Amino acid sequence: MVELSTEFGTPSPASSWRSEDRDLSAFRQSLPEGALGSLVEAVRRSLDAGRAVESLTVEDLPLGGLADAIASVRAELTNSSGFVILDGIPVDELSIDETERVFWGIGLGLGLPVSQSVMGERLGHVRDVTATDPNARAYRNKSELTPHSDPADLLTFLCIHPAAIGGVSRFVSSMAIHEEMKAIRPDLLARLYRGFRYHRLGEQRPGSLPITEHRVPVFSECEGFTSCRYVRVYFEEAAADDPTIEITDLDREAIEMFEALAADPALHHEFALKSGEAVFANNFTVLHARSGFENDPALPPRHLLRLWLSTDPKRPIQPEVLHFDGEPGVPSVEGRTPSYAIKVSMQ
Numbered sequence: 190m191v192e193l194s195t196e197f198g199t200p201s202p203a204s205s206w207r208s209e210d211r212d213l214s215a216f217r218q219s220l221p222e223g224a225l226g227s228l229v230e231a232v233r234r235s236l237d238a239g240r241a242v243e244s245l246t247v248e249d250l251p252l253g254g255l256a257d258a259i260a261s262v263r264a265e266l267t268n269s270s271g272f273v274i275l276d277g278i279p280v281d282e283l284s285i286d287e288t289e290r291v292f293w294g295i296g297l298g299l300g301l302p303v304s305q306s307v308m309g310e311r312l313g314h315v316r317d318v319t320a321t322d323p324n325a326r327a328y329r330n331k332s333e334l335t336p337h338s339d340p341a342d343l344l345t346f347l348c349i350h351p352a353a354i355g356g357v358s359r360f361v362s363s364m365a366i367h368e369e370m371k372a373i374r375p376d377l378l379a380r381l382y383r384g385f386r387y388h389r390l391g392e393q394r395p396g397s398l399p400i401t402e403h404r405v406p407v408f409s410e411c412e413g414f415t416s417c418r419y420v421r422v423y424f425e426e427a428a429a430d431d432p433t434i435e436i437t438d439l440d441r442e443a444i445e446m447f448e449a450l451a452a453d454p455a456l457h458h459e460f461a462l463k464s465g466e467a468v469f470a471n472n473f474t475v476l477h478a479r480s481g482f483e484n485d486p487a488l489p490p491r492h493l494l495r496l497w498l499s500t501d502p503k504r505p506i507q508p509e510v511l512h513f514d515g516e517p518g519v520p521s522v523e524g525r526t527p528s529y530a531i532k533v534s535m536q
Contacts, residue, residue, distance in 0.1 A: 197371055197378065198408070198415030200364035203269040204474045207365050209455040216270065216458070220258055220277030225291065227253030229283070232290040242289050243302070243311050250294035259298035262469055266299070266343055267500065271471030272360055278465045280349050292347045292467070292494050299469070300498030303341055307392045309521030313495035315346065317484065331483065331491075336361060336451040336476040337420045341497030341517040342504060344477065345469045348462035352491035356482035358468065361457035363417035363476050366450045367408055370443075377443035381407035385424035386434050387512050394513075394520045400427045400434075403509050407447065412505035416473040419447070423512065451476055462493070473504055 231250050235242075240249070252259055262273050278295075280288050293312055296302050302311040317331040331352075336359065370378040384406035389399055407419050421444070428434045436444075450456060462468060470477055484490040499517045513520055 196410060197375070197382070198367075198410030198413075200367060200415045200474070201269075204271055204362060204471075205364035205368050206270050206272075206362050207456050208361075208458045211270075213274075213458045213460060216272050217274045217276065218258065218261065218265075220275065221254065224254040224258060224277075225279070227251065228255055228291060228294050229287065232287050232294065235290060236286060242286075242293050245290065245293060245297075247294075247297045250290065250297060252294065252298050255295070256298070259295060263299050266469055266471045267504075271362070271364075271474035273469040274460075275467045275469065276463075276465060278347060278467060280347070280465045285349070288347070288349065289494060292345075292496070295467070296345060296496040296498055299345070300343055300500040302496050303499050303518030304521045305495065305497050306519050307522040307525035311496070313497075315493035315495050316490060317482075331481055333481040334477075334479040335421060336448065336478040338363070338418055338472040338476055339497055340418075340512050340519060341472055342500040343469065343496075343498040344472055345467055345496045345498065346462065347467040347494040348464055349492040349494065350489040351461055351463060352482035353485035353488050354483040355480045356491050357459055357461050357480040359451075359457050359459045359478040359480075360468070360470060361451050361476050361478075362474060363408075363419070364415060364474050365456050366447060366476075367415060367417070369450050369456075370446060374443075374446060377439070377446055378408065380437075380440050380443040381447060382409065384409075384509065385436065385440070386427045386431075387420070387423040388426035388430060389513065390423065390426060391525070392513070392519050392522070394515065394522060397514050400431055401512065405512055406507065406509055409507040409510055411507050414473075414505050416504065416506050416510060417476070418473075418510050418512070419476060420512075421448075451478070473506070 228250060235245055235249055262275060265273050283291065289312060304311055305313045384404035387401045387405045393399060405418055407417060409416055428436045482491055497518055
C-alpha cells in the first residue's frame with residue numbers, strides 16, 4: 190500500500206474563508222435582468238427538435254448574455270472561495286423540461302457533467318424516494334447528510350421546490366478546517382493526510398474491488414494545491430466490513446476534531462435554498478451537508494436538480510484521492526441503482 194506524504198500544504202487565503210469573517214451575502218451573485226433570454230430560446234429549440242437533455246452541447250445551448258455571469262461564477266469556484274449562491278433563475282416561469290435544459294446549459298459553461306451514480310445519470314434529481322427504496326443513497330433520501338465532498342471537481346444544485354420542514358444546507362471551507370488543525374493539532378492533521386481506505390458500497394465497476402486498496406487522504410497537496418476528500422460513511426463501512434482495517438484512537442480524535450470544526454458556526458454558513466436559487470461549490474475546497482427534511486402532502490415535495498462537473502484544466506491532485514476507477518464521477522453500471530442495500534451482495 191502506498192504511504193502518503195504528510196508534508197502539509199498551504200491553501201490560498203481566499204479558499205480558507207470563515208463565516209465569522211465573510212457574511213453569506215458576500216458569496217451571492219444575481220443574474221443580470223434579461224441575461225437568460227438567448228439560452229431559453231435555445232432550450233425551446235432543443236425541445237422542438239426532440240433532443241434529449243444530456244445530448245445537448247455548448248453549441249446547442251450558447252449562454253449569450255449569461256456568459257459573463259457564468260465566467261464570474263467559474264472564477265470564484267476555481268480561483269477563490271470555491272462557493273457561490275446564484276439567484277434569478279425563473280423556475281416558476283419555466284416547465285420542468287425547460288428548467289432542466291437551462292440548468293444543463295449553465296453547467297456546460299462551467300465544466301463537463303459526469304455520472305452521479307451507477308445509473309449513469311449526469312443530470313440528477315435530488316428528492317426523497319425512500320417510499321420505494323428505504324436504502325436509497327444519500328441524495329435520494331430525506332435523512333441528515335453530514336459534511337462531505339463528492340467525487341467530481343465541482344458541485345451545483347438548483348432548487349425547484351424547497352422542503353416544507355428542514356433541508357437546510359451547510360457549506361464550510363475545508364481549507365479553513367485544514368488551517369485550524371495545522372495551527373492547533375498538527376499531529377491530528379497528519380493522520381488526515383495519511384487517510385483511510387474507502388468502501389465503494391456496491392457502486393464499483395465489475396472487476397473492481399469493493400474496498401480501495403489504497404488510503405484516500407482527507408487532505409493532500411499536489412503542485413501547490415491543497416485538496417480535501419471526505420466521506421465518513423465510506424471509511425467507516427470499510428473498517429466495519431474488513432477486520433484488517435483499523436481506525437485508531439488517534440484517527441478517531443482527528444476525525445472528531447475535523448467534524449467539530451465543520452460544525453463550528455464561526456466557520457460554516459447555513460441556509461435553505463429557495464426556488465430559483467442555485468448553489469455551486471468546489472469539492473476540493475468546500476464541504477457540504479444538509480439537515481433532514483419533511484415534505485408536506487399539501488405542497489410540492491422537495492426537489493433539486495444536481496450536476497457534478499469535471500473542469501478543464503484539471504486541478505492537480507494526488508492519484509490516491511480517487512475513490513472510484515475512472516473518476517470524476519461514479520461509474521455507470523447497467524442494471525444497478527444507487528442503493529446501499531446492494532453493498533453486501535456486490536462484495
